[in-house]
Amino acid sequence: MKTPLVSLAVLTATLMGSAALAQESNLQPYASYWFPEQLLQWSPEKDPDAVFNRSSVPLAKRFIDPKTQANPSAKINQARIVSLVAFNSTAQNPSQGSARMRYYSPQYWQYVDQLVFWGGSAGEGLILAPNSTVIDAAHRNGVPVLGTVFLPPTVYGGKIQWLKDLVQEKDGTFPVADKMIEVAHFYGFDGWFINQETEGADSALAKQTLKFVQYLKDKSGKQVMWYDSMVENGEIDWQNALTPKNQMYFQASSSMFNNFWWTPEVNQSSHDLAKKLGRSPYDLYTGIDVEANGFVTALDWDALFPPNKDQLTSLGIYRPEWTYNSTRTLEDFYTRDSIFWVGLNGNPANIDTSLAWKGLAYYVPSASSVQQMPFVTSFNVGQGKQYAIDGQVLSQSEWNNLSVQDILPSYRWVMQGTLKPSMDFDTAYNGGNSLKVTGKLDGENVLKLYQTQLKLEKDSHLNVVFKPQKAGASGLGVRLTFTDGSTTTLALGDARTDGWNSNTVSLTAHAGKTISVVSLVFSGKADAYQMNIGQLGFLKGDVDAPSAPTDLKVLSSMQPDSDTANLRLNWGKASTPVLHYNLYKRNADGSKVFLGATPNNHYYVSGLKRLNVEPSSVLEVEAVSPERGRSAVASTTFAWKDIAGSVSLAKNEFSDKPSPIGKDNLAVGKTATSDSACGAPEGPEKAINGTFDTGGSDKWCSLGKDKWMELDLGAVMELSRFVIKHAGAGGEDPELNTREFALQVRSTPEETWKTVVTVRDNVSNESSHTIPPTEARYVRLVVLKPTNSGDPAARIYELEVYGNNTPINTINYALNRPTKADSACGAPEGPEKAVNGTVNGGNSDKWCSLGKEKWMEVDLGEVKDVSRFVVKHAALGGEPADFNTRDFNIQVKENESDPWKTVATVTDNSTDESKVKILPVKARFVRLNVTAASQSGDPAARIYEFEVY
Numbered sequence: 001m002k003t004p005l006v007s008l009a010v011l012t013a014t015l016m017g018s019a020a021l022a023q024e025s026n027l028q029p030y031a032s033y034w035f036p037e038q039l040l041q042w043s044p045e046k047d048p049d050a051v052f053n054r055s056s057v058p059l060a061k062r063f064i065d066p067k068t069q070a071n072p073s074a075k076i077n078q079a080r081i082v083s084l085v086a087f088n089s090t091a092q093n094p095s096q097g098s099a100r101m102r103y104y105s106p107q108y109w110q111y112v113d114q115l116v117f118w119g120g121s122a123g124e125g126l127i128l129a130p131n132s133t134v135i136d137a138a139h140r141n142g143v144p145v146l147g148t149v150f151l152p153p154t155v156y157g158g159k160i161q162w163l164k165d166l167v168q169e170k171d172g173t174f175p176v177a178d179k180m181i182e183v184a185h186f187y188g189f190d191g192w193f194i195n196q197e198t199e200g201a202d203s204a205l206a207k208q209t210l211k212f213v214q215y216l217k218d219k220s221g222k223q224v225m226w227y228d229s230m231v232e233n234g235e236i237d238w239q240n241a242l243t244p245k246n247q248m249y250f251q252a253s254s255s256m257f258n259n260f261w262w263t264p265e266v267n268q269s270s271h272d273l274a275k276k277l278g279r280s281p282y283d284l285y286t287g288i289d290v291e292a293n294g295f296v297t298a299l300d301w302d303a304l305f306p307p308n309k310d311q312l313t314s315l316g317i318y319r320p321e322w323t324y325n326s327t328r329t330l331e332d333f334y335t336r337d338s339i340f341w342v343g344l345n346g347n348p349a350n351i352d353t354s355l356a357w358k359g360l361a362y363y364v365p366s367a368s369s370v371q372q373m374p375f376v377t378s379f380n381v382g383q384g385k386q387y388a389i390d391g392q393v394l395s396q397s398e399w400n401n402l403s404v405q406d407i408l409p410s411y412r413w414v415m416q417g418t419l420k421p422s423m424d425f426d427t428a429y430n431g432g433n434s435l436k437v438t439g440k441l442d443g444e445n446v447l448k449l450y451q452t453q454l455k456l457e458k459d460s461h462l463n464v465v466f467k468p469q470k471a472g473a474s475g476l477g478v479r480l481t482f483t484d485g486s487t488t489t490l491a492l493g494d495a496r497t498d499g500w501n502s503n504t505v506s507l508t509a510h511a512g513k514t515i516s517v518v519s520l521v522f523s524g525k526a527d528a529y530q531m532n533i534g535q536l537g538f539l540k541g542d543v544d545a546p547s548a549p550t551d552l553k554v555l556s557s558m559q560p561d562s563d564t565a566n567l568r569l570n571w572g573k574a575s576t577p578v579l580h581y582n583l584y585k586r587n588a589d590g591s592k593v594f595l596g597a598t599p600n601n602h603y604y605v606s607g608l609k610r611l612n613v614e615p616s617s618v619l620e621v622e623a624v625s626p627e628r629g630r631s632a633v634a635s636t637t638f639a640w641k642d643i644a645g646s647v648s649l650a651k652n653e654f655s656d657k658p659s660p661i662g663k664d665n666l667a668v669g670k671t672a673t674s675d676s677a678c679g680a681p682e683g684p685e686k687a688i689n690g691t692f693d694t695g696g697s698d699k700w701c702s703l704g705k706d707k708w709m710e711l712d713l714g715a716v717m718e719l720s721r722f723v724i725k726h727a728g729a730g731g732e733d734p735e736l737n738t739r740e741f742a743l744q745v746r747s748t749p750e751e752t753w754k755t756v757v758t759v760r761d762n763v764s765n766e767s768s769h770t771i772p773p774t775e776a777r778y779v780r781l782v783v784l785k786p787t788n789s790g791d792p793a794a795r796i797y798e799l800e801v802y803g804n805n806t807p808i809n810t811i812n813y814a815l816n817r818p819t820k821a822d823s824a825c826g827a828p829e830g831p832e833k834a835v836n837g838t839v840n841g842g843n844s845d846k847w848c849s850l851g852k853e854k855w856m857e858v859d860l861g862e863v864k865d866v867s868r869f870v871v872k873h874a875a876l877g878g879e880p881a882d883f884n885t886r887d888f889n890i891q892v893k894e895n896e897s898d899p900w901k902t903v904a905t906v907t908d909n910s911t912d913e914s915k916v917k918i919l920p921v922k923a924r925f926v927r928l929n930v931t932a933a934s935q936s937g938d939p940a941a942r943i944y945e946f947e948v949y
Contacts, residue, residue: 026560026566026606027556027558027566027567027568027604028094028566028604028606029049029052029053029094029095029096029568029604030049030091030093030094030095030131031053031093031094031095031117031128031129031130031131032047032049032050032129032183033090033091033119033120033126033128033129034126035125035127035162036126036127036165036166036168036176037165038125039127039176039179039180039183040175040176040179042179043182044186048568049095050186051570051600051602052095052132052568052600052602052604053129053130053131053132054132054186054188054600054602055135055136055139055187055188055189055599055600056132056136056188056598056599056600056601057135057136057139057140057403057599058139058188059142059144059190060139060140060141060142060369061142062141062142062367062368062369063367063369063453064076064077064365064366064367065368065451065453065516067516068451068481068516069366070347070348070349070361070411070414070448071348071349071351071362071365073351073362073363074361074363074364074365074366075305075310075311075363076365078282078310079282079304079305079311079313079315079364080113080114080282080285080314080315080364081111081112081113081114081285081314081315081360081364082112082114082116082225082255082257082314082315082316082317083106083112083115083116083320084116084193084257084316084317084318084319085115085116085117085319085320085321086118086119086319087103087104087117087131087134087321088119089119090119090120090121090124090125090128091124093119093131094131095131095133095604096131096132096133096401096403096596096598096600096604097133097399097400097401097402097403098399098400098606099398099399099606099607100399100400101330101383101384101385101398101399101400101425101432102324102330102383102400103324103382103383103400104321104324104325105382105383105400105402105405106137106138106402107334107338107341107381107408107412108337108341108342108408108412109137109138109141109143109407109408110141110366110368110410110451111341111360111361111364111366111367112138112141112143113143113314114144114145114146114190114223114225114255115134115138115143115144115145115146116145116146116148116193116225117130117145117146117147117148117189118148118319119150120148120150120195121150121156121157121763122152122156122158122159123157123763126149126150126151126162126166127147127148127149127180128148128149128150129147129183129184129187129189130145130146130147130187130189132187132188132403132598133401133402133403134402135188135189136402136403136405136599137382137402137403137405139188140369140406141369141407142368144190144191144223145189145190146189146190146191146192146193146225147180147183147184147189147191147192147193148193149166149180149193149194149195149196150195150197151166151195151196151197151198152197152198153197153236154198154199154200158197159198160198160199160200160201160205162198163196163198163201163205163209166209166212167205167208167211167212169208169212173215174211174212174215174216176212177212177216177219177220180192181216181220181222184220184222190222191222191223191224191225191254192223192224192225193227194213194224194225194226194227195227195229196209196227196230197227197229197230197236199236200234201230201235202233202234203233203234204234205234206230206231206232206233206234207232209230210248210249210252213226213249213252213253217252217253217254223254223255224252224253224254224255225254225255225256225257225285226246226249226252226253226255226256226257227256227257227259228240228246228257228258228259228287229259231245232246232248238259238261239258239259240259240260240261240262240263240266241258241262241266241267241269241270242256242258242269242270242273242274242284243273244273247277250274250277250279250283250284251277251279255283255284255285255314256284256285257285257287257316258270258284258285258286258287258313258316259287260287260288260318262287262303263303264302264303267303267304267312267313268312270284270286270313271312271313274313281312282311282313282314283314284313284314285313285314285315286304286312286313286314286315286316287316287317287318288304288315288316288318289318289319290317290319290320290340291318291322291325292322292731293322294322294323294326294336294340295339295340295357297357298356299356299357301358301363304363305363315360315363315364317360320340322336322340323336323337323340324336326693330383330425334422334423338412339357340357340359340360341359341361342359342360342361342412343355343357343358343359343362344357344359346413347413347414347415348411348412348414349411349414366410366411366451368410368450368451368452368453369407370407370410370450370451370452370453370454371452371453371454372454373454373455373460373538373539374537374538374539374540374626374627375407375452375454375537375538376535376536376537376538376539376626376627376628377406377407377408377535377536377537378406378428378429378430378431378434378534378535379406379408379409379423379431379434379435379533379536380405380406380428380430380431380432380433381405381406381408381432381433382401382402382404382405382431382432383400383432384398384399384431384433385398385425385432386425386428387428387431387432387594388428388429388430388431389582389594390429390430391429391465391499391500391534393428394592394593395593395594395595401598403580403597404431404580404598406431407450409448409449409450410448410449410450410451411448411449411450411451413447414447414448415446415447416445416446416447416448417443417445417446417522418439418440418441418445419437419438419439419440419441419447419522419529420437420438420439421435421436421437421447422435422436422438423436424436424532427467427532427534428534429465429467429500429532429534430534430535430628434467434532434533434534435532435533435534436530436531436532436533437520437522437529437530437531437533438530439529440526440527440528441523441524441525441526442525443523443525444521444522445521445522445523446479446519446521446522447519447520448517448518448519449518449519449520449536450517450518451516451517452515452517452518453483453515453516454515455512455513455514455515456510456511456512456513456514456515457511457540458508459508459540459541460506460507460511460539460540461504461505461506461507461538461539461540462478462490462506462507462537462538462539463502463503463504463505463535463536463537463539464502464503464533464535464537465500465501465502465503465533465534465535465536466492466495466500466501466503466531466532466533466534467498467499467500467501467531467534468498468501468530468531469526469529469530469531470495470498471494471495471496471497471498472494472495473494473524474493474494474495474501474503474531475522475523475524476491476492476520476521476522476523476531477489477490477491477492477520477521477522478490478492478505478518478519478520478521478536479519479520480510480517480518480519481515481516481517481518481519482510482513482514482516483513483514483515484513486513490505492505500534502535507538515538535628537627537628539627543625543627543628543629544625544627544629545625545629545630545631546574546576546577546578546623546624546625546629546631547574547575547576548574548622548632548633548634549571549572549573549574549601549621549622549631549634550571550634551571551572551634552569552570552571552619552620552634552635553569553570553571553636554567554568554569554619554636554638555567555569555570555602556568557638559640559641562610562640562641562642563609563640564608565607565610565638566604566605566606566607567604567608567619567638568602568603568604568605569583569602569603569604569605569619569621570601570602571601571621571634572601572634573601574623574631576623577625577626578599578623578624578625578626579625579626579628580597580599580624581598581600581601581603581621581622581623582596582622582630583595583596583598583603583605583619583620583621584620584621584622584633585608585609585619585620586617586618586620587611588611588612588614595608597624608638610640613905614640615639615640616637616638616639616640617637617638617640618635618636618637619635619636619637619638620633620634621633621635622634642907642908664802665690665723665800665801666713666719666801666802666805667688667711667713667779667799667800667801668689668690669688669689669690670688670711670712670713670714671712671714672684672685672687672688672710672711672712673709673710674702674704674709674710675702675704675706675707675708676704676707677701677702678701678703678793679701681697682697682699682700682701683700684700684709684710684711685700686699686700687699687700687709687797687798687799688711688798689798690798692725692729692730692797692798693729693730693731696730696732698797699727699730699795699797699798700794700795700796700799701793701794701795701796702783702786702793703792703793703794706782707782707786708780708781708782708783709781709796709799710778710780710781711778711779711780711781711801712777712778713776713777713778713779713801714777714807715777715807715808716747716775716776716777716807716808716810717775717776717777717803717804717805717806718773718774718775718803718804718808719745719773719774719776719779719801719802719803720770720771720773720774720802720803720804721768721769721770721771721801721802722757722768722769722771722799722800722801723766723767723768723798723799723800724738724741724766724767724769724781724796724798724799724800725766725796725798725799725800726764726765726766726767726795726796726797727765727795727797728764728765729765729797729798730795730797732795733789734763734765734788735787735788735789735791736786736787736788736789736791736793736795737762737763737764737765737787737788738762738783738785738786738787738794738796739760739763739784739785739786739787740759740760740761740762740783740784740785741759741762741781741782741783741784741785742758742759742781742782742784743755743756743757743769743779743782744756744779744780744781744782745774745776745778745779746777746778746780747775747776747777747810749778753780754776756771756774757769757771763788773803775808775915779799779801781796781799783796808949809867809868809949810949812837812947812948812949813864813866813948813949814835814858814860814926814947814948815835815836816836816837817835817858817859817860817861818858818859819831819832819834819835819847819856819857819858819859820857821847821849821855821856821857822849822851822852822853822854822855822856823849823850823851823854824847824849825848825849825850826844828844829846829848831856831857831858832847833845833846833847833944834846834847834856834943834944834945834946835946835947836945837945838945839872839877839944839945840877840878842877842878843877843879845877845944846874846877846942846943847941847942847946848940848941848942848943849933849941850939850940850941853929854929854931855927855928855929856927856943856946857925857926857927857928858925858927858946859925860923860925860926860948862924863894863923863924864922864923864948865920865921865922866892866918866920866922866926867917867918867919867920867921867949868915868916868917868918868948868949869890869904869915869918869926869946869947869948870913870914870916870945870946870947871885871888871913871914871916871928871943871945871946871947872912872913872943872944872945872946872947873885873909873911873913873914873942873943873944874912874934874944875912876912876913876944876945877942877944879942880936881912882934882935882938883934883936883938883940884909884910884911884912885909885914885930885932885934885941885942885943886907886908886910886932886933886934886935887906887907887909887930887932888905888906888909888914888928888929888930888931888932889902889904889905889906889928889929890902890903890905890916890926890927890928891903891926891927891929892921892923892925892926892927893924894923894924894925895924896925900927901921903918903921904916904918910935926948928943928946930943
């Protein structure tokens with residue numbers, strides 16, 4: 001048996017995550033994955049996440065028009081492309097997008113024939129179903145999506161029993177196959193990619209596997225793609241071609257993905273054998289591995305696509321998301337993705353380049369699904385740093401959600417002229433971006449956009465929403481090319497404002513014609529021209545509002561604190577066609593905040609914010625039609641709960657703008673120390689330099705007995721998440737990934753370290769760890785077991801720390817300031833003891849009150865900006881925890897004569913120390929009112945320290 005240097009299984013190591021990591025229960029739904037025996041127990045009724053993974057977008061029909069191809073080199077009806085994409089780890093892959101902009105958003109669907117939702121591992125699950133966002137985006141473009149079955153080699157945890165479980169037969173049926181069919185039908189995807197690389201099968205098990213594959217394809221009526229791995233006798237023997245050893249699997253499948261180590265000769269023999277078997281050679285996808293090097297991967301393109309001859313097979317691309325994974329910024333991702341798909345010039349019609357990589361558009365034709373009216377696009381790529389609806393920004397938060405990605409331009413970018421097109425994430429009309437054209441305008445510039453088959457009728461019209469630099473003559477037009485070869489250019493007229501303009505042009509004069517190409521025309525002269533296009537639509541008649549959704553309800557909710565909630569929502573579908581649904585929180589002043597969008601009728605809302613101590617929040621959902629009409633809303637009310645020990649913020653003190661959390665790595669460039677380093681170039685500073693891919697020494701390495709590194713952030717900050725990039729992220733063997741480790745924090749060098757994260761059995765290249773907001777200046781990573789292989793060296797390529805990047809004030813304004821109180825239990829227990837900076841002076845080192853109204857006040861001496869309080873209760877002074885204050889509130893005022901203003905109320909506290917945060921308020925006088933003195937009913941208030949920051 002010839003063993004290749006690397007196989008798909010080896011490359012899959014980057015996907016292996018730890019199923020043993022405990023996750024906070026926050027209602028977040030994730031993409032589904034199973035072991036075979038688990039899948040047999042699955043049903044959508046028993047899986048609360050299932051409905052969130054269900055696609056609502058049917059697979060669109062697409063066409064390939066030879067007359068409108070940008071690149072004449074592309075061969076029609078020959079090679080196709082399948083992309084194997086890992087959008088996230090197998091576990092914890094959110095079902096409906098997430099609150100971060102950085103995400104792999106496919107931009108060039110027109111060149112992709114099928115997409116495999118790649119993943120699976122021995123540590124998580126072997127059968128992986130795609131999530132709804134990927135299915136929705138792919139289907140809108142006419143691209144089928146396949147789930148993955150991955151049976152790994154034994155070196156990566158594979159067990160031959162799993163294959164036996166998968167292909168078990170009962171009374172002439174295959175129970176696991178039947179469940180896979182049920183999953184595909186319920187979730188709405190199009191088939192399965194099967195990768196069997198576990199050693200130990202014999203010819204009988206191989207024959208049983210063949211029957212399983214045939215059964216799965218025949219009964220499901222869906223696509224089944226086989227990976228070139230196991231051969232007819234059960235051995236794992238990658239052929240890198242179609243041969244007599246694996247042809248039986250090809251015959252039982254819809255298509256086959258050939259391994260990566262092919263030659264011109266085997267590609268030709270694969271082509272010939274497929275034809276001999278009566279199959280199209282383009283059902284064979286010859287594999288290329290671009291995970292490591294992307295478009296600089298060394299490939300013999302002529303062996304794949306011989307010049308001036310028919311292409312031999314189709315093309316299978318393993319991990320094209322290299323264009324995203326290899327970059328630090330979204331701008332770099334878009335640049336690399338453009339080079340990958342359409343070549344160095346960023347223009348599929350211009351492949352004049354010295355690079356061996358000409359772009360995949362050079363070899364395969366573009367397909368389009370734009371053949372039905374209405375057709376409307378806002379050029380929404382499915383990610384952004386804000387979200388706009390009809391030009392109004394209703395969310396300032398980052399997001400990604402491929403379910404709302406529009407059909408993107410076919411010709412990206414074919415520009416005749418000097419202007420440069422791009423996606424503008426600072427200016428959006430619907431979604432997170434618009435199309436922007438900039439540069440020197442000198443005469444007519446033409447930007448080709450879409451290949452279409454749109455037949456016009458008498459009531460057809462064109463609508464364009466655009467934003468110029470100034471009001472007046474726009475110089476903007478739309479050029480339509482028709483299937484009969486004729487063209488027309490429609491001027492859009494004047495811009496009434498330098499904001500968004502919506503101009504409409506009748507197409508009645510062209511009724512009966514079919515549009516084949518849509519282009520934008522820019523005319524005039526300007527040295528620094530800019531035009532944003534927010535929406536382009538071909539419509540019939542009036543834009544009607546769709547019917548409204550019904551019966552919006554909260555299925556379940558979880559509040560991590562009194563002012564934040566995660567919700568699962570559901571509503572009745574609209575009775576008319578829907579593009580997607582928009583969800584909002586309606587504020588008391590009538591304003592609304594965008595919460596998300598989905599074509600589904602289930603949605604997960606993460607981090608709903610309470611405003612002004614409101615007892616309830618109004619939630620709304622509206623339907624959006626394919627022509628962008630919007631319905632009346634359905635609404636419901638979510639009742640907030642005050643969580644024990646948490647803080648309710650006072651009315652009129654706060655806005656609904658969230659605090660800045662999570663975008664910046666707070667560790668970069670800070671000071672780091674460690675127990676030791678393997679060598680001078682591998683000190684702890686390498687783990688906080690912001691890079692991890694500049695070579696094997698771009699890491700902290702330790703061979704010490706106690707392996708730890710510490711980080712000083714320079715100030716106390718509120719921390720919420722850590723990301724650790726292990727050996728595999730830096731290009732080393734994933735077996736060297738850190739197996740067991742802990743993360744600790746503290747605010748001062750004198751404090752004891754507090755462990756906030758403990759991880760066992762990690763195998764992932766990158767691990768992410770969310771914690772409740774925690775104040776700390778110092779972070780310590782303790783490596784308990786450095787590797788999965790027994791290698792003794794710890795290897796950390798990056799330790800990233802995220803949270804609120806505003807330093808927390810550590811100056812206690814109340815320290816030793818004048819105080820007064822309603823009373824004291826005794827002379828040694830006056831309010832001055834609560835501002836003396838200590839809690840360890842004995843039981844009398846506190847303010848104690850038995851008064852009817854228990855309060856203490858502190859005079860800060862001058863007006864301060866106050867945003868935080870710390871109250872230290874009885875247990876911190878050594879008394880029983882039953883004496884900890886249960887209920888209290890805090891009031892402030894600027895002047896002695898002002899009325900008190902309540903800024904925080906705490907109920908049901910049971911902690912030893914209360915940390916109360918508010919948005920900044922000006923105050924000189926601060927008052928603590930104790931309303932329930934203890935847990936036990938003891939009447940005495942006991943406050944060991946009251947700190948004001």
